[in-house]
Structure formats: C-alpha cells, structure tokens
Amino acid sequence: MHVMIFGCGYSGTAIARAFAGDGVRISGTTRSAEKMDALGQAGIKAYLFDGETLDEGLIQALADVTHLVQSIAPGKADPLLRLLGEDSASLLPRLEWIGYLSTVGVYGDHKGAWIDEETPCVPVSGRSKERLEAEAGWLAMGRQRGVPAAVLRLSGIYGPGRNAFCNLEKGTARRLIKKDQVFNRIRVEDIGAATRFLSDHSLGGLYNITDNRPGPPQDVIVEAARLMGVEPPPEQAFETAELTPMARSFYGENKRVSNAKLRAAGFELSFPDYPMSLAQLWQDGRWRG
The missing domain is CATH 3.40.50.720 (NAD(P)-binding Rossmann-like Domain)
Known part of the structure; x- marks a missing residue:
C-alpha cells in the first residue's frame, strides 16, 4: 500500500x-x-x-x-x-x-x-x-x-494543539452568544x-x-475553562461582536449534522462528544500538541 x-x-x-x-x-x-x-x-x-x-x-x-x-x-x-x-x-x-x-x-x-x-x-x-x-x-x-x-x-476540526484550551491560554477564546446557534x-x-x-x-x-453532539459554541469554551480551573471569557452578543467576514459567515449556517451513515457502516468514534474529548485532552496533557 x-x-x-x-x-x-x-x-x-x-x-x-x-x-x-x-x-x-x-x-x-x-x-x-x-x-x-x-x-x-x-x-x-x-x-x-x-x-x-x-x-x-x-x-x-x-x-x-x-x-x-x-x-x-x-x-x-x-x-x-x-x-x-x-x-x-x-x-x-x-x-x-x-x-x-x-x-x-x-x-x-x-x-x-x-x-x-x-x-x-x-x-x-x-x-x-x-x-x-x-x-x-x-x-x-x-x-x-x-x-x-x-x-x-x-x-x-480540533485536537491536540488546536482547541479551546489553547485559545483560553492565549487569551483569544471568545464566548459569542447567538440565539439557538449550534455547531458540530x-x-x-x-x-x-x-x-x-x-x-x-x-x-x-x-x-x-462529525461527532454525535452538536452544541452551542460558547458551551465548549465554558467546559474547557471549567476543566482548566479558570474563568471563562465574558459573554459577547454575536450581533455586536467584531468578527472577520469569514468568522461571521460561519455563524450564518446553523445545522445539526448526523453521522448515522458512518456509524451504520461500522465505524466507532473514539471521541464522540466534546465533553469527553476535552476531558481526555486535559487529562493526558497533550492539549498543547
């Protein structure tokens, strides 16, 4: 091969x-x-x-x-x-x-x-x-x-070196609030x-x-901050936040994406949802990459 x-x-x-x-x-x-x-x-x-x-x-x-x-x-x-x-x-x-x-x-x-x-x-x-x-x-x-x-x-996509822990450490994490917005x-x-x-x-x-658990993006930041033992950044209203055109465009799409076809084929995710995945990243210490 x-x-x-x-x-x-x-x-x-x-x-x-x-x-x-x-x-x-x-x-x-x-x-x-x-x-x-x-x-x-x-x-x-x-x-x-x-x-x-x-x-x-x-x-x-x-x-x-x-x-x-x-x-x-x-x-x-x-x-x-x-x-x-x-x-x-x-x-x-x-x-x-x-x-x-x-x-x-x-x-x-x-x-x-x-x-x-x-x-x-x-x-x-x-x-x-x-x-x-x-x-x-x-x-x-x-x-x-x-x-x-x-x-x-x-x-x-996230994982070692690219995740909410890294953003919190760098001070770039933002807790944007847009009503009913979810991402996978x-x-x-x-x-x-x-x-x-x-x-x-x-x-x-x-x-x-994709994972099994679409959810609001701000919840990921809050969970990562909880695991780190730090305060999450303050909430910001999406409508008034300063964002690049590309970042704003991501929030223009709202959907819950099913992975049922992949799982029906027999594939099992090692990291099916963000709470367990963040906990694993934090516990094994490889979150910085």
Missing part, C-alpha cells in the same frame, strides 16, 4: 498516522520547504507541491500510489483534478481508493435542523460552492476509474481513523465525519 496525501497539514498528518504500519508507504505534499523536515520526522516522504505543476519526483511517486487522499482547498478549481485531467489512468495506474476531504459547509444553512447525506446542499459561501464542485469532480473520477471515491464532509465538531484523530476505515472497507460516496 502506498498512501499519498495531497495537503499533508493538520488533518493530513493525522490520516498518515492512522495508515502507518508494516508494509505501508506514506507520502505527503506541502507548499512549504520548511515543513518538509517535520513531515519526514513523522515518517512521511515529503514532496513540494505548489498547486500549479507536478514535478518529476512527484510524478514518479504517483506511479505506485494505491490510496490517494486530497485535502487541499479547491479555490476556483481543484488543483489536483485540473493537473490530472484525462491522464489519471497513466499517472495513477495502481489506484485503488480515493478520499476527498470536504466540509459540512456544503449543506449551507438549515435553521438548526438535523441533516444527513441525503439533505440537499444549498451552500452559502463561495468556498463551500467550490468544495461542492470539487466533490463532484472526485466522485466522477472514481466512476471513471472504477474505484471507490469517498467524500469526507468534515465538521469543525470532529476530533482530528477521528478524521484519520474514519479515512482509514473507509479505505479498508473500499467504501465510496458521501460521508459526514
């Missing part, structure tokens, strides 16, 4: 860890030469990829890739789909499985209602519309190649495990990769 992860950042590295084992080669791309050493230390053969060209070394590496994971944001068009074009069969002759990391943002706003993979997508932001187009492209490639292509729609989350280790699970079972199609 040779796993190639395009965009081997926070989630990509967790996916690499989930695949690591005897007989598994893991490669990953980064835009930054400075990050190549860190990937190497994690057991990942690193390649530079700028989203514009496939250099000779990367082309040679693709020749025996069996499992392709794409986690790079598409922009106006998915950079890898564009470069592979009609040549995917010659560039990836041994391909057995495709995983594409997307976002639950493609669903848009559903006024806090429960949604699943059958729910129509009404994306609000331009970036979510681009993700939806990229999803269609990867599913089409899977059909064209006759291999399973799984689209992993991720909720808000997903622990980064569960992203890795779910990717491995879908590939091991040769599963394709749409899957929500």
Whole structure:
C-alpha cells in the first residue's frame, strides 16, 4: 500500500498516522520547504507541491500510489483534478481508493435542523460552492476509474494543539452568544481513523465525519475553562461582536449534522462528544500538541 496525501497539514498528518504500519508507504505534499523536515520526522516522504505543476519526483511517486487522499482547498478549481485531467489512468495506474476531504459547509444553512447525506446542499459561501464542485469532480473520477471515491464532509476540526484550551491560554477564546446557534465538531484523530476505515472497507460516496453532539459554541469554551480551573471569557452578543467576514459567515449556517451513515457502516468514534474529548485532552496533557 502506498498512501499519498495531497495537503499533508493538520488533518493530513493525522490520516498518515492512522495508515502507518508494516508494509505501508506514506507520502505527503506541502507548499512549504520548511515543513518538509517535520513531515519526514513523522515518517512521511515529503514532496513540494505548489498547486500549479507536478514535478518529476512527484510524478514518479504517483506511479505506485494505491490510496490517494486530497485535502487541499479547491479555490476556483481543484488543483489536483485540473493537473490530472484525462491522464489519471497513466499517472495513477495502481489506484485503488480515493478520499476527498470536504466540509459540512456544503449543506449551507438549515435553521438548526438535523441533516444527513441525503439533505440537499444549498451552500452559502463561495468556498463551500467550490468544495461542492470539487466533490463532484472526485466522485466522477472514481466512476471513471472504477474505484471507490469517498467524500469526507468534515465538521469543525480540533485536537491536540488546536482547541479551546489553547485559545483560553492565549487569551483569544471568545464566548459569542447567538440565539439557538449550534455547531458540530470532529476530533482530528477521528478524521484519520474514519479515512482509514473507509479505505479498508473500499467504501465510496458521501460521508459526514462529525461527532454525535452538536452544541452551542460558547458551551465548549465554558467546559474547557471549567476543566482548566479558570474563568471563562465574558459573554459577547454575536450581533455586536467584531468578527472577520469569514468568522461571521460561519455563524450564518446553523445545522445539526448526523453521522448515522458512518456509524451504520461500522465505524466507532473514539471521541464522540466534546465533553469527553476535552476531558481526555486535559487529562493526558497533550492539549498543547
């Protein structure tokens, strides 16, 4: 097995860890030469990829890739789909499985209602519309190649080094209050495990990769502060808070995302809800990363 992860950042590295084992080669791309050493230390053969060209070394590496994971944001068009074009069969002759990391943002706003993979997508932001187009492209490639292509729609990602404890320590945590607003989350280790699970079972199609417990974002801050033994930041009304346009746009979408399809396939989350996950992060001391 040779796993190639395009965009081997926070989630990509967790996916690499989930695949690591005897007989598994893991490669990953980064835009930054400075990050190549860190990937190497994690057991990942690193390649530079700028989203514009496939250099000779990367082309040679693709020749025996069996499992392709794409986690790079598409922009106006998915950079890898564009470069592979009609040549995917010659560039990836041994391909057995495709995983594409997307976002639950493609669903848009559903006024806090429960949604699943059958729910129509009404994306609000331009970036979510681009993700939806990229999803269609990867599913089409899977059909064209006759291999399973799984689209992993991720909720808000957190884990070691990226969590409410870190934000409280840095003084950047905010307790924004917007009536009836909820979000789902997903622990980064569960992203890795779910990717491995879908590939091991040769599963394709749409899957929500999300926890069991959507909830108000301010409750996560309060729970983390309780565990740390510190005072949570004061409540702020969302309507009057100073926010970047991107941060404000997240609050324009309100939904409860179901993971029933993933669980019905047999996958069990290691971190099914944020209270137990935060407690675990705090107790094992790895919350700083």
